[in-house]
Amino acid sequence: MIVAAALPLLVEHGAAVSTLQIAKAAGIGEATVFRAFADKDELLDACVTAALRNDHVLAELDAVPLDQPLAARLAEVAATLQAYLERVGAVIDAVHAAGRRGQRGEPRDRSATGDRATATGRTHQAVVRLLEPDRAALRLPVEQLAVIFLGMLFGRRGAPGGAGTPIETLVDVFLHGVVGSAADPAVIAGGSA
Template sequence: MIVKAAIPLIGEYGAAVTTSKIAQAAGIGEATIFRVFADKEELLDACMAEAIRPDHAVRELSSIALDQPLADRLCEAAEALQAHLARMGAVAGSLHASGHRRRDGATGESARGMGREESMASIRGAVAELLEPDKEALRLPAEQIAAVFLGLLFAQPRVDDEPTIAVRELVDVFLNGALATSAEPS
């Protein structure tokens, strides 16, 4: 509850957010924060760990209806994953810009709940599940297609933190290729 209340405030104030503001947002007394966390730095580390956890994104992906067309499923997935990246970026960017650095003991898998590879594997697995209804039409196994989709989604160019290509266009290029239907490759 404390971490969930603190994350939006960290996005707004960075490490300068006060424990008083966090307590108010959580509807608790400020002393309660220090019964749960040793100090504000530990709370900020916990907020970063929560922001990068893939659980929320995986739940969003798992809630996408499998009976809709593949393009629609992938558009919903892309939007959910872009929101996940935006949440992570807002917290990490605000903390970094305000000078917060994780303590030496708060690195690695224990601080984040799981390692990067495990996190990506859970997201890739959830995207592969979205591909399963169409697995007979896929050129590669669903896990490989999911990895390619994530690579395309996460590597797309951005201007002012916004993707330069709309989600629907990205999914169309992913599913149908880069060439217009009447174009002939040279």
């Protein structure tokens, strides 16, 4: 309850959020915060742990209807994962702003976040499930396409201007490539026109 109240405040106010603000948002007294957490650093660790959990993301991906067109399914996947990454980034940025750079925003109790490889694998499997209905029409195995799609989605955050690429554009390039239908095949192959 305390962490749930703290997360949006941490994103909104950053390092300036006080334990009194968090207590008020949770509907408890400030002393109760310090009965649950030794200090503000421990509370921040709990916030990072909660932000990194991807169970709710996987539940959202599992709820995407398989009977809608592939482009619509992929747009939902991209929007869901983008929102998750933005939430995690905002919480970690706020924790870093609180002077916790030495911890790199990582919680002290790594077991609380679960195994990163397991979380990544579960995300990959969720995307595979959403690609599966179109397996016969796709050029590559759905398992490989899930890796490529997730790489495009996650990789765009580190590319200059990448985070500004609309989801619809990402999905369109993934499904149809980068070459327009009117392109000269000789130019594409490396020849001259």
